[in-house]
Each structure stands twice: as structure tokens, then as C-alpha cells.
Amino acid sequence: MNAPIASRRRPSPEALAAVLGELEARFGERAVVNASILEQHGHGEGLADAALPDVVVYPHDDEEVAAIVRSCAAARVPVIAFGVGTSLEGHVAAIHGGVCVDLSQMNRVLEINAEDLDCRVQAGVTREELNADLKGTGLFFPIDPGANATLGGMAATRASGTNAVRYGTMRENVLGLTVVTADGDIVTTGGRARKSSAGYDLTRLYVGSEGTLGIITEVSLRLYGVPEAMSAAVGQFDDLRSAVQTVIVAMQMGIPVARIELLDEVQMDACIRHSKLEGYAAKPTLFFEFHGTSASVAEQAELMQQLAAEHGGGAFRFATAQEDRSKLWKARHNAYYAALALQPGSFGFSTDACVPISRLADCVLETRADIDATGLTCPIVGHVGDGNFHVLVLFDPHDAGQRARAEGLASRVSMRAIAMGGTCTGEHGVGIHKLEALVAEHGKAVGLMRTIKRALDPLDIMNPGKTVPLEQATGDGR
Amino acid sequence: MNAPIASRRRPSPEALAAVLGELEARFGERAVVNASILEQHGHGEGLADAALPDVVVYPHDDEEVAAIVRSCAAARVPVIAFGVGTSLEGHVAAIHGGVCVDLSQMNRVLEINAEDLDCRVQAGVTREELNADLKGTGLFFPIDPGANATLGGMAATRASGTNAVRYGTMRENVLGLTVVTADGDIVTTGGRARKSSAGYDLTRLYVGSEGTLGIITEVSLRLYGVPEAMSAAVGQFDDLRSAVQTVIVAMQMGIPVARIELLDEVQMDACIRHSKLEGYAAKPTLFFEFHGTSASVAEQAELMQQLAAEHGGGAFRFATAQEDRSKLWKARHNAYYAALALQPGSFGFSTDACVPISRLADCVLETRADIDATGLTCPIVGHVGDGNFHVLVLFDPHDAGQRARAEGLASRVSMRAIAMGGTCTGEHGVGIHKLEALVAEHGKAVGLMRTIKRALDPLDIMNPGKTVPLEQATGDGR
Numbered sequence: 001m002n003a004p005i006a007s008r009r010r011p012s013p014e015a016l017a018a019v020l021g022e023l024e025a026r027f028g029e030r031a032v033v034n035a036s037i038l039e040q041h042g043h044g045e046g047l048a049d050a051a052l053p054d055v056v057v058y059p060h061d062d063e064e065v066a067a068i069v070r071s072c073a074a075a076r077v078p079v080i081a082f083g084v085g086t087s088l089e090g091h092v093a094a095i096h097g098g099v100c101v102d103l104s105q106m107n108r109v110l111e112i113n114a115e116d117l118d119c120r121v122q123a124g125v126t127r128e129e130l131n132a133d134l135k136g137t138g139l140f141f142p143i144d145p146g147a148n149a150t151l152g153g154m155a156a157t158r159a160s161g162t163n164a165v166r167y168g169t170m171r172e173n174v175l176g177l178t179v180v181t182a183d184g185d186i187v188t189t190g191g192r193a194r195k196s197s198a199g200y201d202l203t204r205l206y207v208g209s210e211g212t213l214g215i216i217t218e219v220s221l222r223l224y225g226v227p228e229a230m231s232a233a234v235g236q237f238d239d240l241r242s243a244v245q246t247v248i249v250a251m252q253m254g255i256p257v258a259r260i261e262l263l264d265e266v267q268m269d270a271c272i273r274h275s276k277l278e279g280y281a282a283k284p285t286l287f288f289e290f291h292g293t294s295a296s297v298a299e300q301a302e303l304m305q306q307l308a309a310e311h312g313g314g315a316f317r318f319a320t321a322q323e324d325r326s327k328l329w330k331a332r333h334n335a336y337y338a339a340l341a342l343q344p345g346s347f348g349f350s351t352d353a354c355v356p357i358s359r360l361a362d363c364v365l366e367t368r369a370d371i372d373a374t375g376l377t378c379p380i381v382g383h384v385g386d387g388n389f390h391v392l393v394l395f396d397p398h399d400a401g402q403r404a405r406a407e408g409l410a411s412r413v414s415m416r417a418i419a420m421g422g423t424c425t426g427e428h429g430v431g432i433h434k435l436e437a438l439v440a441e442h443g444k445a446v447g448l449m450r451t452i453k454r455a456l457d458p459l460d461i462m463n464p465g466k467t468v469p470l471e472q473a474t475g476d477g478r
Numbered sequence: 479m480n481a482p483i484a485s486r487r488r489p490s491p492e493a494l495a496a497v498l499g500e501l502e503a504r505f506g507e508r509a510v511v512n513a514s515i516l517e518q519h520g521h522g523e524g525l526a527d528a529a530l531p532d533v534v535v536y537p538h539d540d541e542e543v544a545a546i547v548r549s550c551a552a553a554r555v556p557v558i559a560f561g562v563g564t565s566l567e568g569h570v571a572a573i574h575g576g577v578c579v580d581l582s583q584m585n586r587v588l589e590i591n592a593e594d595l596d597c598r599v600q601a602g603v604t605r606e607e608l609n610a611d612l613k614g615t616g617l618f619f620p621i622d623p624g625a626n627a628t629l630g631g632m633a634a635t636r637a638s639g640t641n642a643v644r645y646g647t648m649r650e651n652v653l654g655l656t657v658v659t660a661d662g663d664i665v666t667t668g669g670r671a672r673k674s675s676a677g678y679d680l681t682r683l684y685v686g687s688e689g690t691l692g693i694i695t696e697v698s699l700r701l702y703g704v705p706e707a708m709s710a711a712v713g714q715f716d717d718l719r720s721a722v723q724t725v726i727v728a729m730q731m732g733i734p735v736a737r738i739e740l741l742d743e744v745q746m747d748a749c750i751r752h753s754k755l756e757g758y759a760a761k762p763t764l765f766f767e768f769h770g771t772s773a774s775v776a777e778q779a780e781l782m783q784q785l786a787a788e789h790g791g792g793a794f795r796f797a798t799a800q801e802d803r804s805k806l807w808k809a810r811h812n813a814y815y816a817a818l819a820l821q822p823g824s825f826g827f828s829t830d831a832c833v834p835i836s837r838l839a840d841c842v843l844e845t846r847a848d849i850d851a852t853g854l855t856c857p858i859v860g861h862v863g864d865g866n867f868h869v870l871v872l873f874d875p876h877d878a879g880q881r882a883r884a885e886g887l888a889s890r891v892s893m894r895a896i897a898m899g900g901t902c903t904g905e906h907g908v909g910i911h912k913l914e915a916l917v918a919e920h921g922k923a924v925g926l927m928r929t930i931k932r933a934l935d936p937l938d939i940m941n942p943g944k945t946v947p948l949e950q951a952t953g954d955g956r
Contacts, residue, residue, distance in 0.1 A: 116835055193900040417671075425676050
């Protein structure tokens with residue numbers, strides 16, 4: 001079914017020189033080969049996996065992105081899209097060299113249609129910038145992966161985060177895209193209607209494609225009315241199973257909680273120290289947020305408190321004022337830094353298992369036992385309403401044994417989730433680190449992904465080596 | 479980028495004889511060439527567009543579907559999937575002949591995972607069969623396109639219907655699929671986790687692909703808890719604009735109504751007569767349904783009543799008992815038959831515009847004026863919470879002038895929606911009737927759809943001639 005495709009290698013010096021010459025002529029000082037800029041663009045925030053691009057270019061509009069891709073296509077030079085570099089799976093590492101397209105100067109909010117609850121932004125707008133622009137409209141964009149990522153990057157990795165249990169992920173909230181294809185064409189997908197049955201769902205195909213099928217240059221998004229009322233609550237439990245069981249029952253009952261975050265005792269200990277949270281114990285803890293009318297928020301909180309009490313949880317502590325809620329969520333967002341502080345000098349990375357809710361307690365508890373057996377210090381945090389949790393794996397980068405144990409643990413976390421009917425990545429993506437796990441999870445479907453990659457990027461220039469393994473692996477069709 | 483592809487034509491008698499021989503040998507009495515069976519499988523419920531298949535086969539499992547497709551692939555004979563034949567855009571018409579794969583005997587509910595709110599069914603299970611199976615679990619499957627369609631067909635056309643405003647469409651509610659590809663392979667997509675960033679979103683690519691990329695044989699679906707409380711209400715208005723404006727404001731406020739259906743005065747008149755609704759006037763009318771806790775249902779209903787009153791609507795009539803709600807929704811579901819009864823002997827078909835909510839009043843009112851100018855009798859009904867509405871176009875099939883006016887009207891409805899930033903089809907699909915509208919709506923993106931079709935079905939045997947025009951049209955790239 002597939003035409004043979006040349007396997008990817010670093011571009012030849014001649015090809016690269018040709019592209020560099022064209023980029024410098026067109027972009028002048030916006031085509032940069034300075035070493036520290038290359039270094040900054042060679043990695044995200046995941047496991048050390050830097051691989052430098054040959055040049056970083058800062059386009060201002062779709063046409064400029066298209067011109068870059070056309071130059072690269074003519075010379076078969078790799079093109080890697082870059083937002084703010086917060087991705088976790090090596091998505092931006094230029095493992096075959098090439099041109100890094102930094103979209104941070106494409107940061108205009110193009111339209112806000114308040115009456116339709118939608119907007120259109122350039123790919124380099126960050127989620128915090130968008131929400132700042134929305135101030136005063138009564139609307140907000142809820143998807144919150146923690147990092148202040150760009151909306152283009154969030155679309156490309158199908159990001160989600162703390163609010164997804166109520167508002168969905170980028171999959172549900174992107175209405176349409178503008179994409180520069182592998183041959184440098186500018187194509188718009190989707191539309192502004194809330195639903196459509198008109199043709200193949202190209203929008204969903206590009207959401208999560210990690211720059212391997214084209215570069216996302218504009219994103220149209222659904223917005224939501226700022227809820228009339230919001231309150232946050234914290235519940236603490238004597239053991240991990242009770243906390244997780246509380247979540248499972250809440251989800252089965254359909255309580256429309258906006259956020260349910262788990263911090264295990266190791267993570268809670270770290271957060272108490274790092275964020276100076278007062279009056280909390282280093283015990284398994286759930287952070288909740290409720291959105292709705294005043295009556296509905298009160299009703300949700302009461303139901304959750306009842307459920308928690310039935311599972312041995314203590315009385316909730318509420319935070320209704322904006323300031324108190326912010327302090328709590330800031331502590332949650334800083335969980336990664338709090339964890340690093342547990343073991344100064346260590347390196348940390350995050351796993352990303354997501355399982356059907358009925359398996360969540362088993363998966364978390366087996367993982368906790370697995371961690372403890374490794375002797376590593378690893379907190380667990382999670383967007384548990386979705387069945388998604390992260391192990392923050394800390395290790396000493398100078399200790400080869402620790403690193404091997406850390407990587408072994410991460411691999412087992414992925415495989416355990418897959419064996420329980422879940423996924424190796426709930427929200428971080430595949431990048432370069434999860435190619436094997438992808439094959440374990442999707443089997444023959446990886447063959448279809450490969451066919452699509454080859455059809456839409458026949459020269460294999462779009463972020464090569466990521467997302468879909470082009471060479472066939474065992475257990476995977478075609 | 480694309481290899482040339484032979485244009486499709488009817489299979490040669492030799493090719494067909496080879497396939498027929500194989501099918502009769504394997505399927506015996508389940509391979510049928512009886513004229514009345516062929517006739518029944520040659521059309522859906524849309525505009526008269528029957529085109530008979532050469533044979534109808536009734537497989538029982540994925541392997542049998544795969545065997546049929548492999549026979550067809552070897553002989554380059556078209557394969558058309560068929561559920562219960564309720565589609566509206568000619569999806570099942572065998573316009574190039576070939577093999578109709580009737581999935582109605584693949585009607586087993588394979589698993590219900592009540593604790594995870596999901597299930598897996600064979601493609602031939604209808605939505606009513608699934609909901610009957612769910613009785614006693616406390617769960618239901620909300621997507622309701624009116625017809626008792628199969629879940630495979632609903633996935634293939636990205637169906638939605640009355641509950642979509644609250645629960646989403648098939649796009650949001652299919653967790654995964656089993657698909658028989660164009661080369662007869664059996665592939666599973668997606669998974670049971672609520673979210674995943676693992677690779678390309680093949681599930682969403684197949685949802686809405688109308689059998690043109692493969693045959694859906696199993697569907698995994700999200701389920702929902704039966705709400706603690708439900709109530710239905712009917713509000714009547716003196717004019718169409720007031721009714722539509724009420725909906726627009728409700729959606730902008732984010733009131734989580736489960737159903738909001740508009741019936742214009744022509745449709746309401748038809749329903750009053752056909753379904754013997756008592757105490758209603760032939761005026762623009764909204765049917766609502768509210769789901770939630772008792773408190774939340776009461777709150778939603780009160781808010782909606784206030785809004786309606788602000789727009790000149792009358793006092794709501796409530797139906798809380800199951801029996802009364804059923805009567806109302808039955809009347810809504812029978813709108814099509816009620817409309818046909820307005821003009822005995824006429825033929826009817828439905829348009830399917832969907833626009834951003836802010837344009838809904840303009841779109842509905844301009845369409846009403848357009849209808850009135852044609853002199854045809856055409857009620858308007860709509861899932862207006864989504865911005866989606868249907869004109870039921872009635873015409874005398876023996877009057878060529880009426881037919882031309884009917885088709886002209888339908889085309890203008892599509893183009894008006896597209897011009898307002900909407901879509902030519904909110905939920906019916908493209909089939910054979912909306913190929914031109916698809917190009918008008920998606921422009922160059924149709925070129926990407928064509929590339930995907932060619933990559934996944936290089937012999938063009940999967941429901942050929944539907945969904946994506948393979949020959950390039952004006953205004954569409956590639």
C-alpha cells in the first residue's frame with residue numbers, strides 16, 4: 001500500500017547551505033544561528049534529549065511559515081515547530097538537524113467572537129495571554145496544562161490538564177486550524193459551527209500530530225462563560241486508596257466537578273514545604289474546584305464532602321475568595337518544582353498514564369508499590385477525574401544506575417496503563433520517548449498512522465522521527 | 479503529491495462474477511441477489527437516488543467483513559456498508575454497483591462497563607437496542623438523531639440530533655472503533671481512557687468518513703448516568719425571531735439545557751394535526767428538556783422561562799411524567815411524517831444548515847423568506863441550541879418545476895450557512911448530494927481529504943463516489 005520512503009538522515013551541508021541562504025535573505029536577523037539560541041531551541045522540559053537545530057527562524061505570519069517549509073521541502077531539510085519549549089517528550093529536539101520555526105512572534109489574538117463563545121489566535125499566543133485578552137468579556141479558555149504553553153503547541157500535543165474533567169481537552173475545544181502542509185500550502189480546517197458532518201475531520205487529525213503532518217499556524221477555540229460561582233476545596237485522606245475511590249465514585253455519579261487533583265503523601269509533603277501551605281498534613285490529598293451557579297456549586301461541594309466522608313476523608317477546607325483559590329492552584333502548578341526540591345541536584349521527568357476510571361485505584365497503588373521498590377523518590381500527582389496521573393521521577397543524572405531504574409520505572413508505568421485498557425500518554429504526547437509504547441498500545445493501527453504520515457509528508461521533513469515510528473516494529477502491522 | 483488513480487466505473491462482469499462466486503461459496507443464503515432485497519438496499523431516506531448493488535451480504539463478525547473486502551479488493555469491486563438505511567444523503571446508493579455489506583446481523587452488545595460509563599457494540603446495534611440493553615444499569619446513550627439508526631451508521635455519518643447541545647455528537651462520544659480497512663485488515667483504533675495523546679486520532683478520522691476509508695464493525699461509546707431528574711417544557715412565541723433569540727441568549731449564558739428544539743409555525747401546525755397535540759397554537763415553538771439534580775432542573779427551567787418571557791414568549795407548559803415527555807418527543811420525532819401529511823403525495827427531503835449561534839436568527843429568517851418566495855410548503859425544525867436547523871422541503875415528484883425549485887432552495891440553504899461561517903451539514907453528512915457544497919465550504923482542505931482517501935483506499939473501492947470528490951473541482955486545491 002505504501003511507496004517506499006527514504007529513511008531520514010541529517011541534511012547534506014549543501015542542502016543546508018541552500019536553505020540557510022534563502023532564510024537569511026528573506027528573514028535577515030530573524031534567522032538565527034547563534035549557539036545559545038540553538039541550545040535553547042534544542043529541547044523541551046522532559047528528559048535530557050537536546051539535539052540542536054541548524055537555524056532558528058521567527059516568522060510573523062502564515063505566508064512566512066509557508067515560505068520556510070517550501071525552502072525546506074525543496075532541499076529535503078527537516079522543519080520543527082517550536083512554541084515556548086515546555087513539551088515533555090522531546091517533541092522539539094532536532095534529532096536530524098534542520099530548521100526550527102519559532103512561532104513566539106506569531107502572538108496575535110485575531111478575533112474574539114464573544115456572542116459565539118469562540119476565538120481565533122495565532123499559534124504563538126499562550127493560554128495566559130489569551131485569558132488576559134479575554135478579561136472583561138465574561139469568557140475564559142479553560143484548558144490548563146500547568147505550563148504557560150502556546151495554544152499552537154497545546155493543539156499539536158492534544159494537551160489538557162486540570163480542567164479537562166469538566167471542559168474536555170484540546171481535542172474537544174479546537175474548532176478549526178490553519179496549517180502549513182509539508183509542501184508549503186496554507187490550508188484551513190474545521191469551521192465555526194458547533195458541529196459539522198462535512199467531510200473528514202482534518203482538525204482532529206492535526207490536533208495531536210505533534211508537527212509531523214504540518215505546522216499549525218492559527219487555532220480557533222471554544223470559549224466558556226466565567227462561571228457565576230466558583231469554589232475550591234481540599235480533602236485529606238489517611239490512605240491513597242480511599243482518596244482514589246472517592247474520585248472513582250464521584251465520576252461514576254457524574255458530579256460535574258471542574259477540577260479533581262490528587263497529590264499523594266510524597267507530593268503533598270513537597271508542596272507544603274515548597275509553597276508554605278499551612279494547616280495541611282503530608283497525607284494523600286484531593287484538590288477540588290466547583291463551577292456553576294451558586295446553588296449548583298454548593299450542591300456539588302456538599303455531595304463531594306459526603307462522598308469523601310464515606311471514604312474516611314476529613315472535613316473539606318474551602319477556598320472561595322479568588323486569592324485563596326489562586327494560592328492553592330499555584331501550589332498545585334508548582335508541584336514539579338516542589339518535587340525537585342525534595343532532592344536537590346536531581347533531574348526529574350514525568351510519566352503520563354491514563355486508565356479507565358474503574359482501574360485507577362489499582363493502577364495508582366501498583367505504581368506506588370513499584371516506585372517504593374525502586375528506592376527512588378517519586379511523588380504522584382494526577383488529574384484523577386480523567387483517570388490520568390503522573391509520577392514525577394527524580395534521579396541523580398550522574399548516577400547511571402539511578403537513571404536506568406528511573407527509565408525502567410517509566411516504561412513499566414506506561415505498560416501497566418496499557419494492560420489496564422488505558423494509554424501510555426493522557427496529555428503529553430509521544431515525541432521521541434513513547435514510540436515503543438505507542439506500538440504496544442495501538443498495534444496495527446500504527447500502520448494506518450504511518451500510511452497517513454507518508455501520504456501527507458512524503459519527504460519526511462515535518463518533525464521527523466517523532467510521534468509515529470516509520471520503520472515497522474514487531475507487533476505492528478504493515 | 480498524489481499518484482494518479484484510475485477513475486471509478488462499474489466493475490466488469492468478469493470481476494463481479496468472481497466476487498459473487500466467492501461470496502456465495504462462503505456465505506450461502508447470506509449472499510442475496512433477490513431483486514426486492516437489492517432495491518431495499520439501494521437507497522436511504524433522502525432524495526430519490528436509488529442505485530442497486532449487485533449483491534447484499536449479511537456478515538456475522540469482523541472476519542467475515544474482512545473476507546468480503548478482500549474479495550472486493552482483489553477484483554476492484556465497490557463495497558458499500560449498510561446499517562438500516564436511514565441516511566439522508568444517498569450514502570448507501572450503489573452508484574457504481576458492487577457489494578452491499580448489510581451489518582444488521584452484527585447486532586450484539588459486546589460489553590457494558592457500567593463503572594467506567596462505556597460500552598462496546600457491533601456496528602449493527604441500533605441506538606434503541608443499546609438503550610434497551612442498558613435498562614437497569616442506570617446508564618443511557620444520549621445521541622438521538624430521530625431515526626432508530628445503527629450505531630455503526632451513526633459513527634460513519636458523525637450523527638447527532640436532539641441531545642447534542644448537552645452531550646455532544648458522535649465525534650465526542652465514540653471512544654474507539656474496529657475498522658476493516660480497504661485491504662481487508664481488521665484494525666482497532668482509540669481506547670477506553672477518557673483522553674489520550676498517543677498518536678494520530680484515527681477514531682475521529684473514521685467517524686464521519688461515511689464508509690469511504692473502511693467499514694466500521696465495532697463501536698466503543700461513552701455512556702451517561704440517567705439524570706436524577708428530567709423535565710420537558712414547551713414555550714410558544716408570536717414570531718420566529720423571538721423564539722430564536724431566546725435560544726441564542728440561553729446558549730450565550732451557558733444554561734446546560736439537554737434539548738432545545740425549534741418548530742416553526744408551519745411545522746407546529748403539522749405536528750398539532752398529525753400527533754393530536756392539544757392546547758397548542760400553530761406558532762413558532764420551542765421544546766426544551768432539562769436534565770440534572772432536582773434542584774438544577776428546577777433552576778434551569780426557571781431561567782429559561784424568564785428568558786423566554788423577556789422575548790415575549792408565553793408561559794411554559796411542563797411535562798415531567800415520563801409518559802407526557804414521551805408524547806411530546808414522539809411528536810417532535812414524527813415531524814417529518816407530519817410535514818409529509820401537509821401535502822399528500824408529495825416527496826420530502828431535509829436540508830441541514832448549522833451556523834455560529836449569533837447568526838442563527840439571520841439564517842433562519844432569511845431562509846424562511848426564501849422558502850416563502852418559492853411557493854413551496856416547507857416547515858423548519860431545528861436542534862437550535864447547536865445552531866443547526868432543517869428545512870423539510872416538500873415537492874410533487876411529478877412536477878419538474880417544483881423539483882427544480884426544491885433543489886435550488888436546498889442549495890441556497892447550504893450556501894447561506896457557509897457564507898455565515900457555518901456548515902452545509904451539521905449532522906447528515908455529505909454522501910452524493912453535498913459534494914459541491916463540501917468544496918465551497920472547505921476549499922483547499924478538500925485536497926487534503928482527497929490525499930487521505932487515496933492513501934487509505936488506493937483502489938477506490940470503499941463506497942466510491944461519496945464524501946470527497948476525487949476529481950478536482952474549481953476553487954479546491956490539489
